[in-house]
Amino acid sequence: MKGHTANKVPQSVSPIKPASRPKGGPTVPIKASLAIGVDEKLQLAEILGCDRANLDRALAPFATAALEELARMFLGQKVFTRGSDMREYRLFLLIRHAFGNRVPTEQQVCELFQTTLTESRSLIRSVLSKYQYELQEAILGTLKDTMSSAKKDEEGEEYYFTADNASIVEELNRLLAGIDGTLPQVAKKRGTVSTYELKPSSCAKLRKHLGLDQGGPAGTK
Secondary structure (H helix, E strand, O other): OOOOOOOOOOOOOOOOOOOOOOOOOOOOOOOOOOOOOHHHHHHHHHHHOOOHHHHHHHHHHHHHHHHHHHHHHHOOOOOOOOHHHHHHHHHHHHHHHOOOOOOOOHHHHHHHHOOOHHHHHHHHHHHHHHOOOOOHHHHHHHHHHHHHOOEEOOOOOOEEEEOOOHHHHHHHHHHHHHHOOOOOOOEEOOOOOOEEEEOHHHHHHHHHHOOOOOOOOOOOO
């Protein structure tokens, strides 16, 4: 794909989950069209993880985010002079409208923003910090999804999950520190790229804190 940097790994974005409509006033129905070539349609479909026949549906939440970005600018509510601020606000809107109110992975941000993994990681971290209150629901939902995916090692007591988002791992460790500073932190499994290890005590405390269950870590009775 043109524009990809050398240390990016081309990969299609996971299919976008329908986002719930943000709270606010009545919506304004808009009809728009996009003039692109056949090859570009195929490329967009690959990036968004859909087939060409459903491209219009896949693009719709992104169009909503783009329209809000412009409307807020026209209204003088979000006028930025720095490109980094604009990019952060754009990702904020995409989280709300296009990612089902969940924090995207670093690879997803790479594909959509044409950034490196390092740049994407920094962008996500900045957005979660700057818009932490507006994104409370998205962050909490992503943390719950991550902890729900943790599975017990068949040959040991540890729990493991895969996460392509360092910011979410940082959020989990921040929660652990607030719950009990003596708990073992979430740590990357040795020899892996994005698999993380949870001790049973930390897993149980996190699941209880997030309200996932009252019976213990995932996979236990």
